[in-house]
Amino acid sequence: MTFQKKLDDLVKKNNSLLCIGLDPVLEKLPKQFLQEKFSFFAFNKFIIDTTHNLVCCYKPNSAFYEALGEKGIGELKKTCDYLKKDYPEIPIILDAKRGDIGSTNEGYVQFIFDYLQVDAVTIHPYLGQEAIQPFLDRKEKGIIVLCKTSNPGAGEFQDLRIGKETIYRKVAKRVVRKWNKNKNCLMVVGATYPKEVKEIRKLAGDMTFLVPGIGAQGGDIKQTLQTGLNSQNAGLIMSSSRSIIFAKNPREEAEKTKNTINRYR
Amino acid sequence: MTFQKKLDDLVKKNNSLLCIGLDPVLEKLPKQFLQEKFSFFAFNKFIIDTTHNLVCCYKPNSAFYEALGEKGIGELKKTCDYLKKDYPEIPIILDAKRGDIGSTNEGYVQFIFDYLQVDAVTIHPYLGQEAIQPFLDRKEKGIIVLCKTSNPGAGEFQDLRIGKETIYRKVAKRVVRKWNKNKNCLMVVGATYPKEVKEIRKLAGDMTFLVPGIGAQGGDIKQTLQTGLNSQNAGLIMSSSRSIIFAKNPREEAEKTKNTINRYR
Numbered sequence: 001m002t003f004q005k006k007l008d009d010l011v012k013k014n015n016s017l018l019c020i021g022l023d024p025v026l027e028k029l030p031k032q033f034l035q036e037k038f039s040f041f042a043f044n045k046f047i048i049d050t051t052h053n054l055v056c057c058y059k060p061n062s063a064f065y066e067a068l069g070e071k072g073i074g075e076l077k078k079t080c081d082y083l084k085k086d087y088p089e090i091p092i093i094l095d096a097k098r099g100d101i102g103s104t105n106e107g108y109v110q111f112i113f114d115y116l117q118v119d120a121v122t123i124h125p126y127l128g129q130e131a132i133q134p135f136l137d138r139k140e141k142g143i144i145v146l147c148k149t150s151n152p153g154a155g156e157f158q159d160l161r162i163g164k165e166t167i168y169r170k171v172a173k174r175v176v177r178k179w180n181k182n183k184n185c186l187m188v189v190g191a192t193y194p195k196e197v198k199e200i201r202k203l204a205g206d207m208t209f210l211v212p213g214i215g216a217q218g219g220d221i222k223q224t225l226q227t228g229l230n231s232q233n234a235g236l237i238m239s240s241s242r243s244i245i246f247a248k249n250p251r252e253e254a255e256k257t258k259n260t261i262n263r264y265r
Numbered sequence: 266m267t268f269q270k271k272l273d274d275l276v277k278k279n280n281s282l283l284c285i286g287l288d289p290v291l292e293k294l295p296k297q298f299l300q301e302k303f304s305f306f307a308f309n310k311f312i313i314d315t316t317h318n319l320v321c322c323y324k325p326n327s328a329f330y331e332a333l334g335e336k337g338i339g340e341l342k343k344t345c346d347y348l349k350k351d352y353p354e355i356p357i358i359l360d361a362k363r364g365d366i367g368s369t370n371e372g373y374v375q376f377i378f379d380y381l382q383v384d385a386v387t388i389h390p391y392l393g394q395e396a397i398q399p400f401l402d403r404k405e406k407g408i409i410v411l412c413k414t415s416n417p418g419a420g421e422f423q424d425l426r427i428g429k430e431t432i433y434r435k436v437a438k439r440v441v442r443k444w445n446k447n448k449n450c451l452m453v454v455g456a457t458y459p460k461e462v463k464e465i466r467k468l469a470g471d472m473t474f475l476v477p478g479i480g481a482q483g484g485d486i487k488q489t490l491q492t493g494l495n496s497q498n499a500g501l502i503m504s505s506s507r508s509i510i511f512a513k514n515p516r517e518e519a520e521k522t523k524n525t526i527n528r529y530r
Contacts, residue, residue, distance in 0.1 A: 023369075063365055063372030069380040070342060074335040099389060100328055100362050101416040101477075104288075107328030115334040124364060124389045126411060130418025146391060151366040153395025160435060162425045167432065170425060212366075 002184065003119040003142030004208065006091045011056045011234050017265070018258045019093070019210070020051055021241025022060040022079060026068075028246050040065065040075040043245075045082060050251040051244075052087050054258050057119075059210075059239055061095040080116045092118040093210065093237075097146065099124030105134040113138055120144055122188060122210065125171050129179050139182040142208075145175050147200060150190025150213030172200045176207060186210055189228070191219025191238070198227035206230040208237060215243030215257070225264040233265055267449065268384040268407030269473065271356045276321045276499050282530070283523045284358070284475070285316055286506025287325040287344060291333075293511050305330065305340040308510075310347060315516040316509075317352050319523050322384075324475075324504055326360040345381045357383040358475065358502075362411065364389030370399040378403055385409055387453060387475065390436045394444050404447040407473075410440050412465060415455025415478030437465045441472060451475055454493070456484025456503070463492035471495040473502060480508030480522070490529040498530055 011017060024040040036042035048058065060079060065072035083092055094116060098108045112121045120142025123132055135143045148158055148168040158168040165173075175185050187204065189197050191213035200209070209228060213219030221238065228236050238261050247253035276282060289305040301307035313323065325344060330337035348357055359381060363373045377386045385407030388397055400408045413423055413433040423433040430438075440450050452469065454462050456478035465474070474493060478484030486503065493501050503526050512518035 061365070061369055061372070063363075063369045063376070065372075066338075066376035067372040067380070069376060070335055070339040072376075073331075073338050077335060095365075097363070097365050097389070098328075100326070100360075101414065104326055104328045107326070107330075107332040111328070111331035111334065111337075115332070124362070124391055126389055126391050126422060127414050127416055128418035128421030128423070130421070131414070131416045149366065149392050149396070151392055151396045153393035156393030156395070156439070157391060157432070157436070158393070160427045160432070162427060167422070167425070171422070174421070 002140050003091055006089070006119060007056060007208065008234070010089055010091065014053055014056060015262065016054055016056050016258050017234065017236050017238045017261050018055050018254065019057045019059050019237045019239040020047065020055050020244055020254060021095070021239055022047065022058050023064045023241040023245065025064060038075050038078060040072065041078040044079045047245050047250055048083065048087065051254045052090060054254045055090065057091040057093055057237060058083065059093040059095050077116060080118055084117060091120065093120040093122070093142065093144065094118045095122050097122050097124055099127055099132060101127065102131050102133055105132060109134045109138065113141055120186070122146060129174070136179060136182060136184070139184055141184060142186050143184050144186040144188055144210050145171065145179070147171050147175070147187040148189050148193050148196045150192045150217055150219060154190065168196065169199070172203060176204050188212065191221065191224040192217055194220050194223035194227060197224050201228050201230065206232060206235055208235045210237045210239060212239045214238055215240035221260055222264045225261065229265065267405050268356055271354070271384060272321060272473065273499070275354055275356065279318055279321060280527065281319055281321050281523050282499065282501050282503045282526050283320050283519065284322045284324050284502045284504040285312065285320050285509055285519060286360070286504055287312065287323055288329045288506040288510065290329060303340050303343060305333070305337065306343040309344045312510050312515055313348065313352065316519045317355060319519045320355065322356040322358055322502060323348065324358040324360050342381060345383055349382060356385065358385040358387070358407065358409065359383045360387050362387050362389055364392055364397060366392065367396050367398055370397060374399045374403065378406055385451070387411060394439070401444060401447060401449070404449055406449060407451050408449050409451040409453055409475050410436065410444070412436050412440070412452040413454045413458055413461045415457045415482055415484060419455065433461065434464070437468060441469050453477065456486065456489040457482055459485050459488035459492060462489050466493050466495065471497060471500055473500045475502045475504060477504045479503055480505035486525055487529045490526065494530065
């Protein structure tokens with residue numbers, strides 16, 4: 001089954017566009033998890049078990065696991081294995097923001113799709129389509145290209161203009177018109193830039209966007225939904241991490257966020 | 266000691282601009298290493314022991330280790346630990362091509378500089394300076410920004426023009442004039458694009474370039490050196506991986522490449 005189909009099915013079943021970022025940080029974990037041998041995995045398991053029917057997918061970010069080195073990668077693998085076994089209907093996005101030359105990307109493809117066996121990955125566009133072909137060739141997987149990122153300084157390069165068009169717009173057009181031959185491309189568009197969400201939706205048809213930046217980063221849920229939804233009243237993966245997983249009651253916070261999103265659909 | 270100082274010292278001591286990429290691949294390893302418990306580490310140790318006095322640095326690419334998952338990260342760590350213990354004068358570049366939003370980059374910084382304890386890393390410019398500040402803040406480390414990459418399709422975005430200037434040129438100017446406050450920036454410029462090496466040298470002063478693309482990728486050593494050397498007759502880290510490490514006699518091949526480079530200095 002393709003990533004898109006798996007995602008669409010769960011969006012319907014759970015009536016949710018909410019993606020929870022599984023981004024554990026030792027200093028922020030509740031004490032009971034620190035006593036576990038695999039603290040990150042134990043924490044993720046708790047988050048997953050309490051929120052699995054509220055989400056359309058989970059998104060671990062590789063950086064938080066790599067911070068612990070070899071052990072961290074083991075905990076990331078345990079997390080993915082647990083999801084695939086106990087919640088096989090939930091898609092997993094590895095937020096890895098990778099991008100190397102072609103022959104080297106084969107290594108990342110092995111790590112992400114063969115070892116961790118996740119359903120989708122985020123990638124950098126800077127090296128061009130020829131370099132990221134090993135990702136694009138995985139037809140059944142979601143290849144999520146960074147377009148307009150959520151950080152405050154995103155515009156330094158992304159907003160520069162090629163003639164009348166910004167770089168992020170050029171990226172969007174290439175992804176939509178050239179890179180998406182296998183119908184497996186998505187794009188990252190930050191909720192902190194709702195105008196750009198609107199602009200990119202206009203040229204992207206029904207393509208799904210991964211939308212970080214709601215929650216701790218302060219992105220505007222209402223505006224993003226009003227302008228970013230596709231013709232199927234979906235097409236947005238609204239991602240939140242810190243503000244849910246480190247809340248006093250993560251399930252309550254996830255439910256609140258899911259409902260806020262649905263209010264504006 | 267800063268990365269740059271460590272590099273300059275070894276360039277002089279070994280009279281070499283050659284960087285060897287430690288990029289093991291199971292299918293290509295000589296048989297004797299496959300029987301080892303830690304095949305990648307055993308192979309790297311062999312390469313290091315036979316070439317250490319011919320290089321100015323080593324450059325493992327993270328992708329090749331991640332391909333093996335948790336075990337691979339362990340072998341990467343062993344390789345870095347071995348270098349730091351037995352050859353502490355040799356700088357290590359982790360070719361990781363990372364780049365996330367600021368708070369997330371902290372995780373990568375921990376992995377690369379605190380866990381692996383390497384001396385330098387390659388990063389993507391697409392998210393802008395604000396995002397990569399956690400890297401730039403590590404004054405003693407080398408932060409190597411992708412500018413003009415060595416792959417055939419590099420130009421898809423990098424050659425687009427903002428007014429009269431290409432994107433890679435804009436990146437170069439930002440790195441040289443804004444990002445380099447801690448004097449710890451370098452740039453990636455592929456040997457497969459010698460004209461661009463010349464152009465970027467003109468605006469980069471004596472900044473060091475990491476130059477992949479010689480060897481298997483066919484980059485032009487002579488042209489790159491004739492136009493890319495800085496005023497100190499250095500400033501280029503000439504990187505080769507496959508054509509040296511998988512040669513019948515890696516030491517011989519490394520020596521040949523080192524000498525070819527020195528012929529044109």
